[in-house]
Each structure stands twice: as structure tokens, then as C-alpha cells.
Amino acid sequence: MSRLNLDDFSDLIERPDSGTRRDAEERRERLTVPPGALGRLDELGEWLSAAQGAVPVRPVERPRVVLFAGDHGVAGLDVSGRPAGGTYELVRAVLDGSSPVAVLARRTGVPVRVVDAGVDCDPELLPADVVRHRVRRGSGRIDVEDALTPEEAEQAVRLGMAVADEEADSGTDLVVLGDLSVGGTTPASTLIAALCGTDASVVTGRGGAGIDDLAWMRKCAAIRDALRRARPVLGDQLELLAAVGGADLAATTGFLLQSAVRRMPVILDGVVSAACALVAQRAAFRAPDWWLAGQVSGEPAQAKALDRMALNPLLDHGVTVGEGTGALLALPLVQAAAAFAAELPEKPLPEQRPADED
Helix, strand or coil: CCCCCHHHHHHHCCCCCHHHHHHHHHHHHCECCCCCCCCHHHHHHHHHHHHHCCCCCCCCCCEEEEEEEEECHHHHHCCCCCCCCCHHHHHHHHHHCCCHHHHHHHHHCCCEEEEEEECCCCHHHCCHHHHCCCCCCCCCCCCCCCCCCHHHHHHHHHHHHHHHHHHHHCCCCEEEEEEEEECCHHHHHHHHHHHHCCCHHHHCCCCCCCCCHHHHHHHHHHHHHHHHHHHHHCCCHHHHHHHHCCHHHHHHHHHHHHHHHCCCCEEECCHHHHHHHHHHHHHCCCHHHHEEECECCCCHHHHHHHHHHCCCCCECCCCCCCCCHHHHHHHHHHHHHHHHHHHCCECCCCCCCCHHHC
């Protein structure tokens, strides 16, 4: 198998159809509801129409939540509000239906798929369909060692690509993307700082579970040390993911790129998906045209990444729980935009006077 080159995605990914978008905009002008009265929902409907290549836009009927899971060695430095190696409990809560995203998904009727890319637990503890793609148990401590070997990084990216193909082939028409990880915001913030050329203190946040000031300082120091290891490999996205990413982050990056190839829209959740999106954008500059930012997570690194990609979040409700919850909360807005664009009536055409009346 030849070595994967993420730069090849630049030639594979096309933008959503601009001609279809113009047709959707023209149709919007003809609706009975005045232009601008629906606010940003007009823009969402037109974006979705271009992504689908259809006017009027089709309803979003087969969305799916996809969550990539993994542990991170850097969590052993007490940089997270959860104990190191605790991703298994997060995965178990989703599978048992007791986590926030599981509750919301059950209420909205959206299926949830969990993909174990690097959870640090015995594989027998998880269902076979969750664990079958695992790359390794946990990821290395990025402040002092690589998260993955180059071979593992490629395996993880290919895993994400395969999951995207499976979803597209099964008829999924929009993905709500999230993560399940302990310590994941630290490598995510490192990737964003490296790609945006900023210092550790600018991107260090409190994480989904919240941390005190001492933990924040430990996290900032870990990101600073990881940045020293990241900067020499900025020219190669796979090497960057191997050095300071993780199996779940590499898989998410591959998923985002292949989803864009397959013209499958994605709603991003928090800082982890934003970091992976930024890596993917580095490989293929058109890829962000296929994504929406679901929500503001409160992480400063997420804000920097979304600004770099010119993605404006749909919601700002202070939801920091992660797991794709904020992105799933944004899904009804997208579905409403599609319904308005497709189902609102057009204004009647003006009656034509007979020529002999002129």
C-alpha cells in the first residue's frame, strides 16, 4: 500500500455547486416570505442546496452522529477535569444512553455511531462494532513523545476515510461530528496553535469538564512543550498528527476529508473537531465549504480555528459538555432551513395583459 499523501485531497475535493447555489438564491427571492425575514436560515438553506446539487433543497432525513473516541497520554499530567484513561466511561455512557448526546439523539431520533480509534481499555469491554477499527490503546504523551508512529497515523486517517465511505454508502445525508476523549483538548489546542502560529497561552482553555488554575497552567506548559515538537513537522499533515495528535484526531481528520470528497455535509462540534478541520483545510483548501460550525464551545483554540476557516457557529448557548452535543443541538436549525427553502410557496407571477390592451 502506497504512503498516504493528504495533499492529494486538494485535487479530489470540489466546492459545492455554485450554479445550484445561485438558483437557490433566485428561488429564495421568489418566496412569499420577504428576503432576510428568516435570517441566517436563508443562507443555510442555500448552502445545503449547493451541497446537494438540488433546487429546491431536499430535506435532511438521514442524519447521523459520528463520535471518534480515544485516550491521550498527556491526560496523565492532570490537565483534564476527568481522570486519565477515562474515555471508556464516556463511551459506555453513550452506548448505555445516559450521556447528554445520547439523550438528545434519542429525543430527536438521530442514530449515534461510536468509533473506537484509541480508547485505553481492554477491547472485550466494548461491542465489536465499536472497537473493530481501533488503531492502538491510547496515544503518546505529546509533550515528550509522539502521539503515534507514522504507520499508526496513516492507519488512523484511513480508518476515518473508511467510516466516511461507509456512512455515505449507507445513505447518511448529513453527519453531526463529535469526539469522546479525556485529554483531547490538549492535542487539539496544540494543533491549532501550531497551524495558526500562536503561543500556548492564547489557545489554552479549560476543557469540557473544567479545570482549576493550577491544572490550566499544567495544560499550558504541556501545549508549549508539544508546540516545540510540532513546529518542525508543520509541512506534513501526517507527521504533524503523529507527533502531537492522536488516533482519534487523525481518524477525524481522515473522516472530514473523505466526507468532503463524497459531498457529505458535516456539522462540527467543539475544539477537537475544529482542530481536525484545520489540519484537513491545510491539506485541501476547499474542504471547509462542506462543513458547518455547530456551536461556540468556549475554548479559545476553537475560536481561532473557526476564524481561520471563516466558519461562523450557529449556536452560542455555553454548552461545553462535548460529545457532539452542541452540534446536534444545531441540527434542527439546518433541517428547518431546508424545510423553509423547499416548502414555502413562491409569490404568484404577475398577470400578463393581452397585447391588444396596450
